[in-house]
Amino acid sequence: MVKLKPRPCQSFLLIGARFFYWKEGGCMKNWKIHKDNDWLMLETGKSINGKVVITSSVHGDEITGVLLIKNLLADLKKLSTKLGVQISITPFVNLDGIKETLREDPVSKKDLNRCFFKRNPPKQVRKLKSLLSGASFVIDIHCFPHTKHALTGLLFTSESNKEISRINRNAVTAFNPDICWSLDFKDLDKEKKGSMGEWLVENDIPGIAIETDSPEFLNNEDVVDISKKIICTVEVALGKSISRNNNISSLKRFVVKAEQSGIFIPLVQPLQHISKDQKIGKLISFDLSKVNVSSSVSGRVVFSKVAKFVNKDEKLVGIGIK
Ligand SMILES: [Zn+2]
Incomplete structure (x- = not known):
């Protein structure tokens, strides 16, 4: 070293x-x-x-x-x-x-x-x-x-x-x-x-x-x-200070992946509450056909990819569920 x-x-x-x-x-x-x-x-x-x-x-x-x-x-x-x-x-x-x-x-x-x-x-x-x-x-x-x-x-x-x-x-x-x-x-x-x-x-x-x-x-x-x-x-x-925050509720994460490749356009922002079957984005293919991306669960958006090309199975949106 x-x-x-x-x-x-x-x-x-x-x-x-x-x-x-x-x-x-x-x-x-x-x-x-x-x-x-x-x-x-x-x-x-x-x-x-x-x-x-x-x-x-x-x-x-x-x-x-x-x-x-x-x-x-x-x-x-x-x-x-x-x-x-x-x-x-x-x-x-x-x-x-x-x-x-x-x-x-x-x-x-x-x-x-x-x-x-x-x-x-x-x-x-x-x-x-x-x-x-x-x-x-x-x-x-x-x-x-x-x-x-x-x-x-x-x-x-x-x-x-x-x-x-x-x-x-x-x-x-x-x-x-x-x-x-x-x-x-x-x-x-x-x-x-x-x-x-x-x-x-x-x-x-x-x-x-x-x-x-x-x-x-x-x-x-x-x-x-x-x-x-x-x-x-x-x-x-390290036990040198006490947290000012008392409690925190934890979530499991559910990830929506791309069903096919294409240009992903997100329609949600982090921390937004979403309901089951809500449209959360769209995927536009190179023949200009469009597929809606929706969530099969309700919860809170943890992350969302920006508008960009994505491959099939790429992670698009993460949703925190109880
Ligand atoms: Zn990492």
């Missing part, structure tokens, strides 16, 4: 063959930069009272976390000193995927967030698992590209692990998202198995994931607001 010393005014981090310019480099002061080929990790503080890990872009086409982390560095440094915790951040878990705007890792062709229980997972997952081991709390940042998304906290629960479920519920409540999506891994379909969240629960490590708007829909105020929520969540999760 190579340690580079950041300069207080302006730091240049060489990643692969490219430069990332972390201007306003003052906020990088006191962060140790670990670089191992294309794997970047930032670290600050001593783990007197535990270790917090923040991860972003395990899906390469989801880059909101990079924006949030950039905004959070100075406050996380202060928080680390205040709480006596070590904070480790991996902003670019799937760097090859980021460069190619791909969800999967282009080298292994795998969705890294489905490989946590594989015998020989891709190298990024091996590194993540060693970083996450022994963590006191984890936040994994996601978003959907080209999608307007209600600020969502993912609550990982387990019937067989009541303590982890309690800590995670407390943390999501502190994060106070617009939507809380509850995931008990025993109920999951096979296609969602093997995620970091499931692995954390199995290994008794508290943690939440968050889903945000695609970065183009976040203004400065949104970034500041989500950043404050992250700081508050860490404090509450």
Whole structure:
């Protein structure tokens, strides 16, 4: 592991063959930069009272976390000193995927967030698992590209692990998202198995994931607001603060997928209440025929893809149901 010393005014981090310019480099002061080929990790503080890990872009086409982390560095440094915790951040878990705007890792062709229980997972997952081991709390940042998304906290629960479920519920409540999506891994379909969240629960490590708007829909105020929520969540999760929010109602997620390829035109917005059979969008084919997209359930819109071409089976609209 190579340690580079950041300069207080302006730091240049060489990643692969490219430069990332972390201007306003003052906020990088006191962060140790670990670089191992294309794997970047930032670290600050001593783990007197535990270790917090923040991860972003395990899906390469989801880059909101990079924006949030950039905004959070100075406050996380202060928080680390205040709480006596070590904070480790991996902003670019799937760097090859980021460069190619791909969800999967282009080298292994795998969705890294489905490989946590594989015998020989891709190298990024091996590194993540060693970083996450022994963590006191984890936040994994996601978003959907080209999608307007209600600020969502993912609550990982387990019937067989009541303590982890309690800590995670407390943390999501502190994060106070617009939507809380509850995931008990025993109920999951096979296609969602093997995620970091499931692995954390199995290994008794508290943690939440968050889903945000695609970065183009976040203004400065949104970034500041989500950043404050992250700081508050860490404090509450480590038992150093009590959540101002008392309770949060959690929803399951139902996803409407494209029945055929075509140009999708959405007709709903995040947080909108919709009824069963309501028209939520339309798909226009290249022969100009039109298919209405409707929801087979009633609930609240969690996310909606923007108007764009979509392939058959692509996720169009997510609906939170009780
Ligand atoms: Zn994701």
